[in-house]
Amino acid sequence: MKVLVPLKRVVDFNVNIRLKADGSGVDKTNVKMSMNPFDEIALEEAVRLKEAGKADEVIAVSIGVEKGQDILRTALACGADRAILVIAEEDVEPLNIAKILAAIVAEEKPELVLMGKQAIDNDCNQSGQMLAALLGWGQGTFASKIELADDAIQVTREVDAGLQTIKVNLPAIVTADLRLNTPRYATLPNIMKAKKKPLDITTPDKLGVEVRQRLTILETVEPPVRQPGIRVTSVAELVDRLKNEAGVL
Amino acid sequence: MSARETMEVDVVVVGAGPAGLSAAIRLKQLAKAADAEISIIVLEKSAEIGGHILSGAVLDPAALDALVPDWKERGAPLETKVKSDSFRVFTKNGSFAIPSFFLPPLFSNHGNYIASLGSLCAWLGEQAEALGIDVFPGFAATEILYNEDGSVKGVATGDMGRAADGSEKPEFAAGMELHARYTLIGEGARGSLAKQLDARFSLQENAQPQKYGLGIKEIWEIDPKKHCLGHVEHTLGWPLNNDTGGGGFLYHAAGNKLFLGLVVHLNYKNPFLSPFEEMQRYKTHPHLARLLEGGKRLSFGARAMTSGGWQSIPELAFPGGALIGCSAGFMNLPRVKGTHNAMWSGMKTAEAVFEALSIGRSNDLLAGLNARVTDGEIKADLKKVRNAKPLLSRFGTLFGTLFSGFDLWTNTLLGFSVFGTLGHGAPDYASLNKARDSKKIDYPKPDGKRTFDRASSVFLANLSHSEDQPVHLVLKDPSLPIARNLPDFDEPAQLYCPAGVYEILRDEDGKPRFNINAANCVHCKTCDIKDPAQNINWVPPEGGSGPSYQGM
Numbered sequence: 001m002k003v004l005v006p007l008k009r010v011v012d013f014n015v016n017i018r019l020k021a022d023g024s025g026v027d028k029t030n031v032k033m034s035m036n037p038f039d040e041i042a043l044e045e046a047v048r049l050k051e052a053g054k055a056d057e058v059i060a061v062s063i064g065v066e067k068g069q070d071i072l073r074t075a076l077a078c079g080a081d082r083a084i085l086v087i088a089e090e091d092v093e094p095l096n097i098a099k100i101l102a103a104i105v106a107e108e109k110p111e112l113v114l115m116g117k118q119a120i121d122n123d124c125n126q127s128g129q130m131l132a133a134l135l136g137w138g139q140g141t142f143a144s145k146i147e148l149a150d151d152a153i154q155v156t157r158e159v160d161a162g163l164q165t166i167k168v169n170l171p172a173i174v175t176a177d178l179r180l181n182t183p184r185y186a187t188l189p190n191i192m193k194a195k196k197k198p199l200d201i202t203t204p205d206k207l208g209v210e211v212r213q214r215l216t217i218l219e220t221v222e223p224p225v226r227q228p229g230i231r232v233t234s235v236a237e238l239v240d241r242l243k244n245e246a247g248v249l
Numbered sequence: 250m251s252a253r254e255t256m257e258v259d260v261v262v263v264g265a266g267p268a269g270l271s272a273a274i275r276l277k278q279l280a281k282a283a284d285a286e287i288s289i290i291v292l293e294k295s296a297e298i299g300g301h302i303l304s305g306a307v308l309d310p311a312a313l314d315a316l317v318p319d320w321k322e323r324g325a326p327l328e329t330k331v332k333s334d335s336f337r338v339f340t341k342n343g344s345f346a347i348p349s350f351f352l353p354p355l356f357s358n359h360g361n362y363i364a365s366l367g368s369l370c371a372w373l374g375e376q377a378e379a380l381g382i383d384v385f386p387g388f389a390a391t392e393i394l395y396n397e398d399g400s401v402k403g404v405a406t407g408d409m410g411r412a413a414d415g416s417e418k419p420e421f422a423a424g425m426e427l428h429a430r431y432t433l434i435g436e437g438a439r440g441s442l443a444k445q446l447d448a449r450f451s452l453q454e455n456a457q458p459q460k461y462g463l464g465i466k467e468i469w470e471i472d473p474k475k476h477c478l479g480h481v482e483h484t485l486g487w488p489l490n491n492d493t494g495g496g497g498f499l500y501h502a503a504g505n506k507l508f509l510g511l512v513v514h515l516n517y518k519n520p521f522l523s524p525f526e527e528m529q530r531y532k533t534h535p536h537l538a539r540l541l542e543g544g545k546r547l548s549f550g551a552r553a554m555t556s557g558g559w560q561s562i563p564e565l566a567f568p569g570g571a572l573i574g575c576s577a578g579f580m581n582l583p584r585v586k587g588t589h590n591a592m593w594s595g596m597k598t599a600e601a602v603f604e605a606l607s608i609g610r611s612n613d614l615l616a617g618l619n620a621r622v623t624d625g626e627i628k629a630d631l632k633k634v635r636n637a638k639p640l641l642s643r644f645g646t647l648f649g650t651l652f653s654g655f656d657l658w659t660n661t662l663l664g665f666s667v668f669g670t671l672g673h674g675a676p677d678y679a680s681l682n683k684a685r686d687s688k689k690i691d692y693p694k695p696d697g698k699r700t701f702d703r704a705s706s707v708f709l710a711n712l713s714h715s716e717d718q719p720v721h722l723v724l725k726d727p728s729l730p731i732a733r734n735l736p737d738f739d740e741p742a743q744l745y746c747p748a749g750v751y752e753i754l755r756d757e758d759g760k761p762r763f764n765i766n767a768a769n770c771v772h773c774k775t776c777d778i779k780d781p782a783q784n785i786n787w788v789p790p791e792g793g794s795g796p797s798y799q800g801m
Contacts, residue, residue: 014713014797019549021470030368030799033712123713126768183410188425189254242358 001170003055003109005080006057006101007062009035009071010121017181021216025220026121028090035071038116043178044183045146046114047079054148057081059108063088063100069199076194077186083199088211091122096204098130103207105135110171112153117142117175128175138168144179253423257605258288262405263390263428263442265293265589266302267366268574269435270373270384271316272595272602277380279603282753287606289382290427292406294389294772296713296793298374298748303466303552303801304366304588305498305508307331307358307481311626312592317376325372327362329503332479334358336622337536339487339497344536353657355584355634358799359480365800366588389789393442394426400612401569403428409791412717415477420554423547430611432570435595438555439675439774441788443576452563452572458676459578460557460638461778462495465747466510466801467706468502470635471544476505489529491518491645494638497531498585499540506547507540512585514556515677515745516642517750519687523744524775525551529700533693541699549701549709550798551747551773554587555580559635560670566618569611571598581630583637583657590627597622633660639671644782681781684739703749705771710748711797714768714790721790722750722776723763728785730763736783745779747771771796 011017020027035043049055060075062068063086072083086100105113118125132139140146140155144163147154157164158177160248168174186194204211233239243249260276262269273289280287286756295301310327313320320327336352337344349357374384380660391407403426410421434443447453494514502508511531513524520728532541555561555578562578565571579590601622615621623631636656641649656666695701725728734740735753740749740763748771752764772795777787 012711012713012797013712014798016708030365030371032300032797034296081522125515182420185422186387187409187422188385188406189256191385192256192383 001055001112002057002059002108002110003049003058004101004105004108004113005039005043005075006059006097006115007039007043007060007071008073008116008119009033009062009064009068010036010119013037014118017140019068019220019222023220025217033067033070035074036116036119036121036131038118038120038176038178040116040183041178041180042114042116043075043078043080044181045176048181049148050079059084059110061086061101061104063092065090072199073194074186076189076197076199078181078184080197082197085199085201086207087201087203092211093213093215094124094126096209096213097127098134099209100204100207100211101127101131102134103209107207112171113173115173115175115200117177127248128173133226135171135173137173139172139173139175140153140166140168141175142179144160144173146174235244253410253426254330255428256424257428258290259430260287260289260433261427262289262291262433262435263404263573264376264437264576265298265384265590266370266384266435266437266574267373267775268576268591268595270370270377270595271312271431271592272433272435272599273377273382274316274373274380274425275386275599276594276603276775277382279600281380283607284431286609287603291377291382291384292388292404292427293386294792295795296382296387296797297371297416298386299367299369299371300386300797301403301795302367302370303464303550303798305464305466305500305510305585306364306366306588306594307500307586308362308364308369309368309589310360310362312589312596312621316592323376326368327364329363329479331358331361331363331481333477333481335375335480335482337484339484339534339536341487341779342535344484344534345467351654353654353661355657355661363479363481364501364709367798378451383600384482388792389792390422391789393432394428394447396569396612397783399568399569401432401446401567402612403432404561407792411719411791413719415719418717422710423444430606433573433598433602434576435572435573435578438553438575438578439787440576441786443572444777446567447563447574450564450567452567454564456563457557457560459555459561459563460673461515461553461677462512462556463515463524463551463553463745463747463773463775464510464512465524465551466508466549467546467575468507468548468800469507469509469541469544469546470491471507471540472542473505475540475542476507477501478503485646485650489513489646490529493519493522493646494641494646494649496585499537507544509537512554514539514641514764515775516680518680518682519690519761520684520738520741520762521687521689521744523690523692525552525706525747526690526744530692531697538699546701546709548799548801549706550796550801551735551771551775553774553778555732556582556638557673558638561673562619562623564619565622566615568614571602571615571618573598579627579631581634583634583653584630590630593626633657634669636668640668642674643671646773677778678781678783679739681738685736707748710771711799712768712771712795713797714770714794716768717758718791720765720767721788722767722770723786723788725784727763729762729782734780734782735761742776742780742785745775747773747775751776
């Protein structure tokens with residue numbers, strides 16, 4: 001069985017992001033970029049499936065700028081067998097992503113697409129679901145545990161009320177949540193070996209997909225700064241302030 | 250314990266800073282020219298090349314011109330030429346400029362660039378990779394490996410995925426041994442491996458003790474009306490008193506950015522002094538307050554630098570390798586620059602290594618390396634300023650500056666010094682007066698606009714550090730901070746650490762306890778230098794930990 005793992009290159013989670021002076025978006029110059037943490041978890045799960053003998057090949061794919069090669073090399077060091085980079089502009093919208101992935105699925109014919117539930121930059125949480133719709137495949141989102149049977153996959157999902165377990169027929173899309181696993185480190189020997197693994201570069205054109213962005217960003221603003229708290233001296237004052245200043249009573 | 254994998258290479262370089270990358274690039278250039286195969290690995294503890302680099306920086310491009318002559322075409326991030334230069338002395342509320350005709354020519358920044366050394370290193374890393382050099386960010390060299398004959402065999406990278414108690418977490422991955430014919434150590438000021446090599450091979454024995462300064466830098470975006478692209482200012486005096494060496498810098502960089510910082514020499518005497526608070530106070534001076542009005546702070550960082558200069562250069566070679574860059578210490582204090590010398594040292598060491606490799610040598614002593622590295626550019630740069638630091642240490646800022654100005658002129662015009670070569674006296678850790686003989690310093694509270702506390706500052710260093718890993722600030726004797734440093738010096742770690750790593754906490758009975766917040770560490774190494782008990786050993790945490798400086 002082939003497993004396809006889509007990976008997004010995002011601003012590293014430790015970086016305190018800053019807006020561009022003109023408010024047109026987040027300033028990414030000189031900013032440390034790395035693999036979206038949820039995608040890292042999806043990749044780890046795919047590699048574990050392979051190590052358990054349940055998958056034959058793990059293919060990592062990323063869509064974006066040329067520097068996306070960095071995270072694909074990391075993926076190869078962490079156990080992916082080969083990688084595909086689809087060169088496109090940065091921040092391609094989820095529907096475009098899903099269409100490009102659908103085209104790759106048509107070529108590679110994986111039985112499982114394992115991906116992060118969302119990217120930590122725009123938090124869209126849409127690409128997996130859209131891909132499932134385009135392919136007409138079943139989906140198990142927010143997975144915290146998966147078990148592979150012959151022609152189906154059992155997915156434990158993190159939902160608001162607790163855990164929900166569903167069975168999805170293969171081929172399927174599974175999106176990974178935080179608790180699915182703890183990803184491994186890319187070790188130095190494996191990074192060296194990964195340099196020799198194949199990394200193909202293609203474009204949406206070659207895949208027959210027209211990238212059309214549908215959203216226009218009007219403005220990006222910082223969240224309001226939290227006002228400092230105050231200490232009240234009596235219950236009466238508290239009630240008074242809640243009523244007359246905060247206007248919540 | 251899991252077995253470590255081993256790899257054999259010709260040269261391993263520890264640290265992807267200006268020295269390490271210059272050494273690797275020069276080696277590869279020489280190998281290509283001679284049609285020889287040389288395998289080079291560069292290890293870097295930062296998750297990204299340049300992520301732990303902090304410098305002013307006004308760069309003298311002389312060494313870069315020699316290393317990559319077409320750096321402009323290749324897009325090196327040196328864009329802002331220095332256009333104007335001033336040198337001011339600060340009093341509490343005012344300042345005056347020292348006319349440039351008083352200043353020896355070496356102070357001139359004509360032909361230099363205002364740049365981010367971090368960005369330059371990232372670019373040098375790309376050049377190195379394009380030449381076929383393997384640069385591995387995110388891997389700290391934590392151990393020196395020795396051959397049976399005592400020569401250096403290489404280094405090992407640290408284990409990943411150890412819990413705080415030292416046990417192996419499920420994602421544990423053992424470090425790797427890199428065996429090399431020659432090992433080059435370019436860890437920067439006060440490197441943890443250089444320290445071990447010095448202890449083993451007595452490299453500093455015939456030199457003066459190394460001296461250090463702590464540089465704290467902030468990047469601001471300021472009002473375009475107040476920004477003056479290419480303008481460079483250096484300041485002396487306030488907020489530091491006459492007993493405390495150091496000075497400030499204000500560089501107007503591209504994008505309405507202001508690189509501003511304060512260097513405090515680590516031979517300061519008052520245990521109540523806080524370099525961090527001095528830096529915050531510096532920004533309240535009317536000259537800076539005007540510039541910063543309406544601006545926004547973008548980044549914060551701190552790093553120790555060497556300042557011992559010519560007479561503190563250690564024996565560079567040890568059997569099987571060499572110290573390069575600030576691991577040895579080539580900072581030119583009066584010029585406030587060191588990058589050019591770090592690069593020269595890397596390049597010239599690479600030339601010596603290449604010759605040795607070419608005739609089949611390995612793991613031996615590169616004899617005569619000091620002369621080979623320093624003869625020429627480095628000596629010309631450092632020797633004439635050799636008395637500046639000792640004069641400042643002896644006579645304080647006011648007379649020290651006057652005397653060293655005089656000394657620089659006689660060295661420049663007449664080629665000699667009436668002082669000969671002065672020594673540095675005691676190392677920095679031994680300079681503190683006892684707390685009971687010292688005056689407390691009343692630092693103003695942060696206003697949240699211009700001045701800030703440690704927590705909000707360290708936040709801007711983009712720290713990443715897994716909490717569940719062994720503490721990387723190792724106390725040789727855990728009782729000393731409370732038993733000795735607290736009564737004698739009020740435990741100065743609380744104040745000299747710019748990141749708030751060290752705290753004295755008291756339990757309900759008022760009993761003190763020494764607390765180490767290792768995850769706050771910005772890798773400046775000041776604790777390793779300044780602890781009066783020399784009890785704190787800074788070792789690299791898990792690779793990829795620490796700050797993630799952008800454009801520093």
